[in-house]
Amino acid sequence: MNRVKVGIVGATGYAGVELCRLIMGHPQAELSAISSVSFEGKTLSEVYPAYFHMCDMICGTQEQVLEKSEVIFAALPHGLSQELAAQCVKAGKAFTDLGADFRLESEEEYKEWYGGSFTDKALHQEAVYGLPELFRERIRGKRLIANPGCYTTAVPLALAPALEAGLIQPEGIIADCKSGVTGAGRKPTQGNHYPELNEGFTAYKVAAHRHTPEMEQTLSHIAGQKIKLTFVPHLLPINRGILATCYAKLAPGAELAAIRKAYENRYAGEFFIRLLPDGQCANVKNVRCTNFCDISLFADSRTGTFIAVSAIDNMVKGAAGQAIQNMNLALGIDETAGLKLVPPAF
Ligand SMILES: NC(=O)C1=CN([C@@H]2O[C@H](COP(=O)(O)OP(=O)(O)OC[C@H]3O[C@@H](n4cnc5c(N)ncnc54)[C@H](OP(=O)(O)O)[C@@H]3O)[C@@H](O)[C@H]2O)C=CC1
């Protein structure tokens, strides 16, 4: 059987190298080429010694990746993928952007939050938003995929079934989220420098984070009406993980048992969604290095508040794992291929 030839642009970043790791273990795909600007000519194992004797592929150029691959993933900073996507589509290759260049449907919102424009509007029309558990049918067979980020996966998955079933009120939803430091990428900054980060815990970009319009876009599609969200991200001094604690007012008469039923029905057969039993709470530790999204449900009957807590690994379900899940789906491969990853128990 011929394996799908997968190339990764930006392979030396955290999302890129996580893609390399997962493709190395994929039964129906193989790494065909990787690129880097800073490390061109070096092997991946020189950049990440964990891959000594496992991946000695040399980092080349974007052009080489394009030439040698059938499927191309870009794991680049926002704003660098539009031209590459156009080249890939023109050359008949499948392309997934792990950044935000194709995630927002509205160019106005893109301008407001990212400061750029849609350079090829037809290409943006062609892009599909790759959140398989919510939009699976739109992704099948597609060649241009916008892969959601970490918060924008954890929050909609936590809220969608309740919102879709009308069991929570659409106004006043709050997402209170915590992220591991790999979410900020590999480039060192003062904020992710060990002494400044360790033993600290703080919110950032409070009610002003650029993931807000993306989550609102997804939740609005699910609800069939415009949803506004209050989103507060926090930086947690751990390597991996997103914990999303989401609050909404219960719809009149809605009870936790009915909400649980809605989640069981909506996510029936979803391999990567683990709906936890009553009383258990999602924990980032239990999803580490996996493509799982653990979800736990609660209600505070005293205040009429619904609380959903979800946990994902930001590098896997929040980035590389989801990108491969989308690739599998788009190519008609078993969606879980290469992604039945077993978490460490502690
Ligand atoms: N980290 C995470 O949890 C998540 C990240 N993402 C998204 O994935 C993308 C990559 O993020 P992440 O891996 O964290 O970031 P990193 O900073 O770790 O990596 C960035 C990569 O982009 C390359 N790069 C940087 N600038 C340029 C440039 N001007 N031209 C070409 N290549 C460049 C770097 O390559 P070089 O070797 O040349 O330095 C590096 O490989 C971002 O869009 C991010 O938002 C999405 C979901 C989660």
Ligand SMILES: CC(=O)N[C@@H](CCC(=O)OP(=O)(O)O)C(=O)O
């Ligand atoms: C801790 C941290 O800095 N996290 C990043 C989000 C990482 C991510 O999901 O990337 P996308 O922007 O591609 O969605 C942030 O807050 O911007």
